[in-house]
Amino acid sequence: EAQVTQNPRYLITVTGKKLTVTCSQNMNHEYMSWYRQDPGLGLRQIYYSMNVEVTDKGDVPEGYKVSRKEKRNFPLILESPSPNQTSLYFCASSLTSASQTQYFGPGTRLLVL
Amino acid sequence: GENVEQHPSTLSVQEGDSAVIKCTYSDSASNYFPWYKQELGKRPQLIIDIRSNVGEKKDQRIAVTLNKTAKHFSLHITETQPEDSAVYFCAAKNNNNDMRFGAGTRLTVKP
Numbered sequence: 190e191a192q193v194t195q196n197p198r199y200l201i202t203v204t205g206k207k208l209t210v211t212c213s214q215n216m217n218h219e220y221m222s223w224y225r226q227d228p229g230l231g232l233r234q235i236y237y238s239m240n241v242e243v244t245d246k247g248d249v250p251e252g253y254k255v256s257r258k259e260k261r262n263f264p265l266i267l268e269s270p271s272p273n274q275t276s277l278y279f280c281a282s283s284l285t286s287a288s289q290t291q292y293f294g295p296g297t298r299l300l301v302l
Numbered sequence: 303g304e305n306v307e308q309h310p311s312t313l314s315v316q317e318g319d320s321a322v323i324k325c326t327y328s329d330s331a332s333n334y335f336p337w338y339k340q341e342l343g344k345r346p347q348l349i350i351d352i353r354s355n356v357g358e359k360k361d362q363r364i365a366v367t368l369n370k371t372a373k374h375f376s377l378h379i380t381e382t383q384p385e386d387s388a389v390y391f392c393a394a395k396n397n398n399n400d401m402r403f404g405a406g407t408r409l410t411v412k413p
Contacts, residue, residue: 222401231308231391232346232403239399247400279345286399288334288353293345 191216195280195294202270203302210265210297212280220283221263222247222291223255225276232279238263239286270301304329306394308404316412321382323407325392326374334395335368335375340406341388349390350377382411 193214202208212221222237224247234247238257252274254266263282267274280294305328315321327335336351352359352366352375359366363382368375379386392404 220399224403229311229405231405232393234400234402237400245398245400248402288395288399290348290351291336291401293347295345 191292193280193282193292193294195278195297197297198295199298201300201302204271205269208267208270208299210267210278210280210299212263212265212294213261214263214282214292215261216282216284216292217260218282218292219260219285220289220291221257222281223253223263223265224279224281225249225274226279226296227276235265235278270299272301275299275301304332304394304396304400304402306392306402306404308392308407310407311405312408312410314410314412315382317382317384319382321377321379321386321409321411323377323390323392323409324374325376325394325404326372327394327402328373329394329396330370330373332373332394332396335366336393336395337366337377338391338393338403339388340391346391379409382409384411384413387411 219240223235224232233249236255238244278297281291283289283291308325333354338346339349340346365378389406
């Protein structure tokens with residue numbers, strides 16, 4: 190089954206404790222992206238990747254890192270999480286660019302205390 | 303950078319009526335405009351999209367129109383049904399491949 194998966198789905202952590210949210214797709218998509226969703230602000234793009242070893246900043250990259258060592262995986266790294274990073278995070282992928290149907294993962298709800 | 307504004311933030315219609323959601327964008331280089339539907343607790347899903355070389359696109363009860371000169375695009379849902387109730391997001395993509403979303407519209411269709 191073609192899908193985008195994220196782990197964990199729910200996470201409660203404390204300020205400053207490094208964490209990684211994994212994202213994986215099995216559709217051989219080149220384009221992958223991370224968004225955060227906050228009430229009243231919609232979805233804001235954090236980082237995106239056009240292909241392996243190619244990553245670019247989105248709208249709100251501060252406090253986040255990403256890597257794209259393999260085509261299928263695009264982990265989101267919070268080196269030192271802060272409470273303002275409490276949010277719902279979505280990973281998405283599409284075939285070659287953002288101009289095609291983006292398939293979203295199920296979301297990761299993060300609470301930083 | 304791109305800025306996408308979406309109106310209204312909430313919309314309530316009677317079943318069978320039409321619903322219209324409007325978005326404006328600031329970057330004239332934007333060339334791709336998708337609409338996503340997000341049901342409560344679920345992930346966003348693409349329902350329709352339009353590219354900058356097209357003025358209108360229709361898929362059954364859903365249509366999108368684009369006015370490049372005015373830099374606005376709209377989602378039209380006809381003959382609304384209770385299952386259309388959800389949050390709808392518009393988005394715009396520029397040549398840099400980063401996607402900007404509107405803040406969302408919560409549509410409620412009353413039976």
